[in-house]
Amino acid sequence: MSHLTLVKVGGKIVExxxxxxxxxxxxxxxKGYKVLVHGGGRSATRIASQLGIESQMVNGRRITDxxxxxxxxxxxxxxxxKNIVSGLQARDINAVGLTGADMNVxxxxxxxxxxxxxxxxxxxxxxxxGRLAELIKSNIVPVMAPLTHDGQGHILNTNAxxxxxxxxxxxxxxxxxxxxxxxxxxxxxxDETDDNSVITEINRQQFSRLVExxxxxxxxxxxxxxxxxxxxxxxxxxxxxxSDTIDGRHGTKIR
Amino acid sequence: MSHLTLVKVGGKIVExxxxxxxxxxxxxxxKGYKVLVHGGGRSATRIASQLGIESQMVNGRRITDxxxxxxxxxxxxxxxxKNIVSGLQARDINAVGLTGADMNVxxxxxxxxxxxxxxxxxxxxxxxxGRLAELIKSNIVPVMAPLTHDGQGHILNTNAxxxxxxxxxxxxxxxxxxxxxxxxxxxxxxDETDDNSVITEINRQQFSRLVExxxxxxxxxxxxxxxxxxxxxxxxxxxxxxSDTIDGRHGTKIR
Numbered sequence: 001m002s003h004l005t006l007v008k009v010g011g012k013i014v015e016x017x018x019x020x021x022x023x024x025x026x027x028x029x030x031k032g033y034k035v036l037v038h039g040g041g042r043s044a045t046r047i048a049s050q051l052g053i054e055s056q057m058v059n060g061r062r063i064t065d066x067x068x069x070x071x072x073x074x075x076x077x078x079x080x081x082k083n084i085v086s087g088l089q090a091r092d093i094n095a096v097g098l099t100g101a102d103m104n105v106x107x108x109x110x111x112x113x114x115x116x117x118x119x120x121x122x123x124x125x126x127x128x129x130g131r132l133a134e135l136i137k138s139n140i141v142p143v144m145a146p147l148t149h150d151g152q153g154h155i156l157n158t159n160a161x162x163x164x165x166x167x168x169x170x171x172x173x174x175x176x177x178x179x180x181x182x183x184x185x186x187x188x189x190x191d192e193t194d195d196n197s198v199i200t201e202i203n204r205q206q207f208s209r210l211v212e213x214x215x216x217x218x219x220x221x222x223x224x225x226x227x228x229x230x231x232x233x234x235x236x237x238x239x240x241x242x243s244d245t246i247d248g249r250h251g252t253k254i255r
Numbered sequence: 256m257s258h259l260t261l262v263k264v265g266g267k268i269v270e271x272x273x274x275x276x277x278x279x280x281x282x283x284x285x286k287g288y289k290v291l292v293h294g295g296g297r298s299a300t301r302i303a304s305q306l307g308i309e310s311q312m313v314n315g316r317r318i319t320d321x322x323x324x325x326x327x328x329x330x331x332x333x334x335x336x337k338n339i340v341s342g343l344q345a346r347d348i349n350a351v352g353l354t355g356a357d358m359n360v361x362x363x364x365x366x367x368x369x370x371x372x373x374x375x376x377x378x379x380x381x382x383x384x385g386r387l388a389e390l391i392k393s394n395i396v397p398v399m400a401p402l403t404h405d406g407q408g409h410i411l412n413t414n415a416x417x418x419x420x421x422x423x424x425x426x427x428x429x430x431x432x433x434x435x436x437x438x439x440x441x442x443x444x445x446d447e448t449d450d451n452s453v454i455t456e457i458n459r460q461q462f463s464r465l466v467e468x469x470x471x472x473x474x475x476x477x478x479x480x481x482x483x484x485x486x487x488x489x490x491x492x493x494x495x496x497x498s499d500t501i502d503g504r505h506g507t508k509i510r
Contacts, residue, residue, distance in 0.1 A: 047329075050306050070334055074302075077352075078333020079325055082402065082410050086356040090408035096357045097332075101341040103351045103395060138389075140358060147337065153345035155337050 004033040004136065004175035005248065008164035009182045011039035013243045014080055020087065026246050028091040033136050033175060036088075036095075037144045037164040040080040044072050047079075064119040064157040072157045076145040084143050095141045100124075100148030101155060103131050106163065108148035108156050122148040122156025124163065129170030136175075161223075165230045172234035179235050180251075181223070182243035187252035188224070190215055201253045204228055227254040259288040259391065259430035260503065263419035264437045266294035268498045269335055275342065281501050283346040288391050288430060291343075291350075292399045292419040295335040299327050302334075319374040319412040327412045331400040339398050350396045355379075355403030356410060358386050361418065363403035363411050377403040377411025379418065384425030391430075416478075420485045427489035434490050435506075436478070437498035442507035443479070445470055456508045459483055482509040 088095035100106030108122030146160035187198035227238035241251025343350035355361030363377030442453035482493035496506025
């Protein structure tokens, strides 16, 4: 199978002009088939605030009422997405911006109300890997916004990490997939106070031991759990790294 | 050649939920290949105003400074476009939202500054008809926002009527194209005070005579000139009609 690299970048990187340009330069250098999944939360919060809409977050997730849905649809699907697409076109990468509604690539269910009503938030139900693979094989580079749809005419706000992992899993049937999660550190650290203490490779046994030892803790645990789920679902490797180093040779490799 | 219908609708129709639903129902009924081009100016003006940005119009065209460009990128490329795409998906139409940057379908040049500096406004340079035709023949329905790009990383605000006519011309090499312009009247009227005085068909000779006679005047003259240009460039027919009647059987047919 051909190799495909799926890079997920958070809002901070794609929202600042200088870091966006650097990211696009680096992304353009990646050889072979590729996909970019982006966030945009900071811009959404800023523009919501300018429009007099207060951003309510619970456990790091945005409560998405009807007005907030309009903001994220504008910001993720419009502003952030089209800046990336035009920036990639300028680098001769034939990008296409997609939400889950476009070509019906990602269907989701509105999250059921339990303790918290997240509003117009979608949990991914199905990624149309075949459709995406067809596009990708015709040398188009999907740039995916963190928005999906319910098939009934509603756009739903959807976590970008989830879109990245579910898309990577769906594409694993067609490609040899490397999933790269960018975050603010150089990788999984063995010493949180030392940015250079990157663990270069980790398997499930090592992960369990490091959690037991308290070396890996907090938000890194679900991140790594997700990475192992992606591996179980056929993704070849997951890399957790800084957005400065998306060449596949840096960060922490999970296999 | 297969038949293709390209419908252009203005902002008013797509921005009001009830008229949008009706339009999408009608558009879904159109048989054969199709494309939708939309505006969104009213929403852009409203959201710009909420963000404290004044909308400056000259000859009906928006002066697009850097802040206004962000607004139209959000509103046209995000809010309006994704509402249409998700609404079409709910009607089993496999739509994809596109700006000119997406798949590089429309390249434009930033309008040169003469008497007026329109800012980040693009004049269409090239429509990639082959790429669009390929998509369309795989049963995808492009939903085109009035935004293009310059190939150097900049999104440019672009007149939706122009996008419609230039796209229709480019697709005429691949399809037998009907271009439908929706506006607030039922068609070209022989008596401006009588909404039912629709001229059902008009050719260039009749047009010249009606202009001489003062029957056709004002903004309708450039609209019809554009229609005849499209015909000259290979478009099979142009229809000017109300958004209520996009079935190809109503309004004024230009051949």
